[in-house]
Amino acid sequence: MCRMARPRKPLLSRERIVGTASALVDADGLDAVSTRRLAAELGVSGPSLYNHFRNKDEILDAVADAVSAKVDLSMFDESDPRDWRTALHDWAVSYRAALTAHPNVVPVLARGPGRRPAGLKVADAVFGAMVRAGWPAAQATHIGALMRYFITGSALGSFAGGFVDDETAYDPSDYPHLGQAHLLAERQEKIDEGAFETGLRALLDGLAAQYEEGTRAKRAKTPPADGS
Amino acid sequence: MCRMARPRKPLLSRERIVGTASALVDADGLDAVSTRRLAAELGVSGPSLYNHFRNKDEILDAVADAVSAKVDLSMFDESDPRDWRTALHDWAVSYRAALTAHPNVVPVLARGPGRRPAGLKVADAVFGAMVRAGWPAAQATHIGALMRYFITGSALGSFAGGFVDDETAYDPSDYPHLGQAHLLAERQEKIDEGAFETGLRALLDGLAAQYEEGTRAKRAKTPPADGS
């Protein structure tokens, strides 16, 4: 029975803001998220958001990190029996799936992990697993980087979707080999998936060859003599 | 000596607009290009731009296409003696150099060629050369796509630059393998170049292996029997 006003439950929380912002990005794209519209969606006025985030970029970072958090990393556990190549493959597939489920967020993610905790956890896990598998630290760093290049590139620049679904856009005298390019748009997902699989396999094949070279050199302790 | 006003020389042209916009993007980033600021830089009022471009996106597309136009495609000429693997390698290096010279433009380019003529010329050249080298059309499409994934991904998400140059950002209990991560920022270019080279080599090694498989299968006309 006191007359002092108890603090009412806050209208907002970081979680609620991130959840609504994510839905907005997924539905209408990155540009659709203005602080004013997001606030309206949450039933508050624009400036209220600044009680929970320093600025709009921090909100989008949190949205992006929620996507990173969905990437499966269990294949990099020490207890997991998968070899590094299989682990890398399965991780890449899981990573790409997380990104293609939220394509509008990819431009934010592609900027790098920055200070985003889930993004850093991903980088940490793959680096640690590659070192444990026998890769030198410098190579392990390169692998983390180049896999990210390929995966985010594939999620961002949906190759086929980047073409226009309009036959007249590709004059044969200008582009002699693009006669079927307008068909790319409709077969988009299949082509992007095929290109991703082809590229991933090539990447892993090539890395396996480099790994073999490395272990052979280590076994020999000296550069191999010529002949058998 | 006539009193009728001759049409004075127009203040603007598409070329002048694109040139100034490119300089603005390179110097201050994509967000620094507002129609009003661009117009001020050109000595005109904002709406004047709409006499030459339908909207701001068209201006940025033209800026991006100017970068694509700098990618060397001579290695794909029919008269060029380079084999497909060497051509693909040299093209990738030239492509990446064009992008890293204008990193702020990459997000626009990464969206795909769309209707941008220079972007389409690139896609046309690589596809045509791969088909001529003996790749099946579907595989040639995949190669164009996956190379673009890797190259734009590497130019966009400068891996090392994505980390923060701040030791305290990487708590060892959270990220046991990132103890040196704050050093990444300063060694950025070297790491990104190393990762690009490692990845490109792996990609080409892997593709060469798939190419071998393909030609072997073709020679045999039937799936190869076991044994030698």
Add this chain to the structure above:
DNA sequence: ACCTGAACACCGTTCAAGT
């Protein structure tokens, strides 16, 4: 602590008006 309205300095784009 958390939310508000008012305000500031911006946006992209349209359009009638000028030459």
Add this chain to the structure above:
DNA sequence: ACCTGAACACCGTTCAAGT
């Protein structure tokens, strides 16, 4: 044909004020 000022419907962010 090409440029202008005015206008419309927006932005992100700050800040004093309220509870």
